Amino acid sequence: MSIEEKGSISIHTENIFPIIKKFLYSDNEIFLRELVSNAVDAVQKIKRLAALGQYNGELGNPLVEVALDVEKKTITISDNGLGMTAEEIKKYINQVAFSGASEFVEKFKDAKDANEIIGKFGLGFYSAFMVSDLVEIQTLSYQEGAEPARWVCDGSTSYEITEGSRTTRGTEIILHINEESAEFLSQHKLEEILDKYGKFLPVPIKFGTKTQEIPDGEDEEGKPKTVSVETDNIINTTDPIWTKAPADLSDQDYLDFYKQLYPFGEDPLFWIHLNVDYPFNLTGVLYFPKVKNDFDMQRNKIKLFSRQVFITDEVKDIVPEFLMLLHGVIDSPDIPLNVSRSFLQADSNVKKINSYITKKVADKLGELFNKDRKAYEEKWSDIGLFVKYGMVSEEKFYDKAKDFALVTNTKNENFTLDEYHAKVKDIQTDKNGQVVYIYTNDPAKQDGFIQSANKKDYDVLLMNSAIDNHFVTSLEQKLEKTLLKRVDSSVASKLIEKDEVVESVLSDEQSAKVKDVFEKAIVKPGFQVEIVGLHPEEFPVTVTMDEFMRRMKDMAQMGGGMSFYGSMPDSYKVAINGNHKLVNKILQTENSEEQSALAKQAVDLALLSQGMLTGAELTAFVNRSVELI
DSSP, X not given: OOOEEEEEOOOXXXXXXXXXXXXXXXXTTHHHHHHHHHHHHHHXXXXXXXXXXXXXXXXXXXXXXEEEETTTTEEEEEESSOOOOHHHIIIIIIXXXXXXXXXXXHHTTTOOOHHHHTTTTSOTGGGGGGTEEEEEEEEEOSSTTOOOEEEEEOSSSEEEEEEOOOOSSEEEEEEEEOGGGGGGSOHHHHHHHHHHHHTTOSSOEEEEEEEEEEEEEEOTTSOEEEEEEEEEEEOOOSSOGGGSOGGXXXXXHHHHHHHHHOTTSOOOSEEEXXXXXXXXXXXXXXXXXXXXXXXXXXXXXXXXXXXXXXEESOOTTTSOGGGTTOEEEEEOTTSOTTSOHHHHHHOHHHHHHHHHHHHHHHHHHHHHHHHOHHHHHHHHHHHHHHHHHHHHHOHHHHHHHXXXXXXXXXXXXXXXXXXXXXXXXXXXXXXXSOEEEEEESOTTTTHHHHHHHHHTTXXXXXXXXXXXXXXXXXXXXXXXXXXXEETTSSOHHHHSOOSOOOOOSSOHHHHHHHHHHHHHHXXXXXXXXXXXXXXXXXXXXXXXXXXXXXXXXXXXXXXXXXXXXXXXXXOEEEEEETTSHHHHHHHHOOOHHHHHHHHHHHHHHHHHHTTOOOHHXXXXXXXXXXXXX
């Protein structure tokens, strides 16, 4: 029987091909992903039919092949899968793909992203027309007595079906590449796209051949010989580790896979194998990398797959925000991939997956902490960032993490939140019953303040990671009757308000005079002078910024929605220790210039200790110091 039919694809709206080209053009490389995925499906379906006893013919080795012919300007995608009859071509290629055409045109007039559209209306095959002037299908169905069929279409609504020339089961799609898409007629370009989308497809994908050296006996001296042979260039690993059971994998398997994903990365700290089949399907492996404070550099390292086809590395709705710093792979057929992003967020499966991943990560961290606390503490400088970020941003994660989150003090000792509360509550409770945690964000710069606090037996925490501004505020909100103060936000004796007061030995008249001398010596705006009674051994002058004000400014800098504070001028407190001998020296000096010079020197020393003395002021201070020597 000879098949010959010309016809028109029934579309009740304007021609769909220009629309496909127009809307999907920005991401036209996905034509290869779609056609290779379809070919893989066809191969898997024939395997399934054979397993069910519905196909008894020879299966052969499952294979999808991509071939490039630069001279003919064609790319051919062929498979040894199910194949199609002429009737099936009419049904699947002509009708099904266009059944949603009018709805499609209406709905996606304003679509920006190819991933929103492809596949949604059976359009995967038609992505071929993004890059082709002419598309040809040669196919032979697995069904007994089936005849080969050929379908041709030039991107208009008319097609032609004739007898085909294929002699073996399966399908090949031949794309005659158009002028604008000549970039795809490059071995390197196709290899790049196949590597991106097809690296882990479940059926071997052949792309050309490669030369391999194989052993070939020994030479006369008994040394091993090799011979060069041409072998199929298979571009993918068909059974990546996330498709296997954790019990069948060694640590080395996980590390090798990490190297495959990130060839230049340092080894990860540990990993979590995800495997869930209810209420949604999800597999994957997430790795905790070594992350330092430049964490914006680390994003977009989780790859999302659907049935081993790479989809995207923009996973922000599926993975909780704080875990965007993780690396690895998630594979789920249940994520609605081909719809708009707003739908993705609202989808209940996406929300469930998000919660599941949060829970798995919390369980894993809790298990590591309980199993080997010492090893956990050694990793804390890397994983602390994730944990704190999670505690700040996810209520449910905070509830679990409060048991394994650590705080570290300047002596490099680690404590859980409960342990730390027990450690400091006796000495660091103020007169209102609030426990005050003192912290430093720059131990080198704030060393003088830390030493003053240590002299009073106060413990000082290290809070110097990029997330700690927010973590400090979060802890204060969550912990009962607890305040956090940076060590340089006040003089040591004022950090924790106690009932005992060290009085200044100065009279009111002397205090007023000293205050006047210092106010005249300070030429900077925003500095408030006060005379305080401190231990005679403390610094003569201490410059501090109010804790609340400074914290708001820091958060404004990080974009924490506090921009109002960011624009306010800086204001500082200048605490003059009325009990210091320098103050006495100023009072005994009649010469106002000498008084001013002493006051200025003391203030500059305080500013210098805070790193606030720069430029011309620093030069003037150095020159004055040389004169004093």
